[in-house]
Amino acid sequence: MLNISMLVKWVPVETSMQDTYEMPGHLARRFQQIAVAVFLAEVEQAGYDLTPVQYAALAAISGNSGIDQVTLAGLIAYDRTTITGVVDRLVQKGLVERHESSRDRRARELKVTPAGRETLSGITPAVEAAQRTMLRGLTQKEAKELARLLQKAIASGNELSRAPLRNTTTS
Amino acid sequence: MLNISMLVKWVPVETSMQDTYEMPGHLARRFQQIAVAVFLAEVEQAGYDLTPVQYAALAAISGNSGIDQVTLAGLIAYDRTTITGVVDRLVQKGLVERHESSRDRRARELKVTPAGRETLSGITPAVEAAQRTMLRGLTQKEAKELARLLQKAIASGNELSRAPLRNTTTS
Numbered sequence: 324m325l326n327i328s329m330l331v332k333w334v335p336v337e338t339s340m341q342d343t344y345e346m347p348g349h350l351a352r353r354f355q356q357i358a359v360a361v362f363l364a365e366v367e368q369a370g371y372d373l374t375p376v377q378y379a380a381l382a383a384i385s386g387n388s389g390i391d392q393v394t395l396a397g398l399i400a401y402d403r404t405t406i407t408g409v410v411d412r413l414v415q416k417g418l419v420e421r422h423e424s425s426r427d428r429r430a431r432e433l434k435v436t437p438a439g440r441e442t443l444s445g446i447t448p449a450v451e452a453a454q455r456t457m458l459r460g461l462t463q464k465e466a467k468e469l470a471r472l473l474q475k476a477i478a479s480g481n482e483l484s485r486a487p488l489r490n491t492t493t494s
Numbered sequence: 495m496l497n498i499s500m501l502v503k504w505v506p507v508e509t510s511m512q513d514t515y516e517m518p519g520h521l522a523r524r525f526q527q528i529a530v531a532v533f534l535a536e537v538e539q540a541g542y543d544l545t546p547v548q549y550a551a552l553a554a555i556s557g558n559s560g561i562d563q564v565t566l567a568g569l570i571a572y573d574r575t576t577i578t579g580v581v582d583r584l585v586q587k588g589l590v591e592r593h594e595s596s597r598d599r600r601a602r603e604l605k606v607t608p609a610g611r612e613t614l615s616g617i618t619p620a621v622e623a624a625q626r627t628m629l630r631g632l633t634q635k636e637a638k639e640l641a642r643l644l645q646k647a648i649a650s651g652n653e654l655s656r657a658p659l660r661n662t663t664t665s
Contacts, residue, residue: 349550350644354525359523459650469647473518476629484532
């Protein structure tokens with residue numbers, strides 16, 4: 324009797340590297356890699372030491388003073404189990420403080436320190452430069468269209484991700 | 495004398511969460527998160543246990559039998575220092591084998607095993623379904639345009655990333 328697995332191994336795999344390179348999943352990873360590298364380079368050049376996620380968390384806490392970690396995780400679409408590490412590093416850097424909540428003694432309210440506020444103001448030009456650099460190959464019209472299409476795809480895929488964005492607090 | 499840092503801390507930070515959400519860098523991270531989650535879900539549902547990067551590596555080794563790890567890292571735009579872990583897991587799963595190179599005894603050639611070839615063939619429908627799912631919010635025309643714009647942005651940003659894609663081998 325023919326064993327199908329013996330046949331399968333001789334079937335050439337149709338997926339060429341070119342096919343892989345054109346897959347949305349591959350493009351998503353490459354664009355994200357470039358975005359992170361560009362962000363880190365611009366921010367470092369400006370004299371700051373902050374990752375994209377740390378920046379997103381700092382900006383979110385600044386705009387929503389007193390929020391707790393779970394809400395923060397939702398706001399920046401970050402995993403609840405790993406958000407603690409992000410906040411820890413912001414606290415170590417003196418940019419964020421954890422305060423005991425007035426409503427719930429077990430909860431911790433997050434607040435940006437004066438140094439954190441200074442960092443946010445000072446880092447903004449570098450963050451904006453990074454956004455331009457990561458799209459430097461596109462015309463302005465193309466960059467706008469890319470943002471629109473990504474937003475549309477993300478809106479429809481939000482619940483599919485493990486850490487959906489929950490834009491529930493005022494901002 | 496006025497201390498500028500004392501002033502800066504009272505300046506409201508102009509970057510709202512809405513601004514952050516519209517930043518290409520944020521969109522890149524969200525789209526990548528969704529792409530990974532969708533890939534893992536589709537592949538698991540099809541009975542396979544493979545991450546997007548493991549899949550990319552397996553496909554690349556299959557199309558370039560005998561390549562070494564450094565070339566593989568370039569082919570899939572993956573960091574040289576972390577590619578070893580990816581290959582290790584493919585070897586542990588019995589999908590890839592390391593062979594001593596005929597030209598260089600210190601180098602190891604990578605080859606897909608029969609089980610790896612079977613996995614690649616079997617997993618393809620799930621991988622393709624994942625690509626469709628991650629773009630389910632877009633029309634076909636929009637999906638095509640998104641891929642084109644991402645490819646254009648990536649091509650121009652390739653050298654900016656820490657692990658540039660090096661498409662040097664035949665495929």
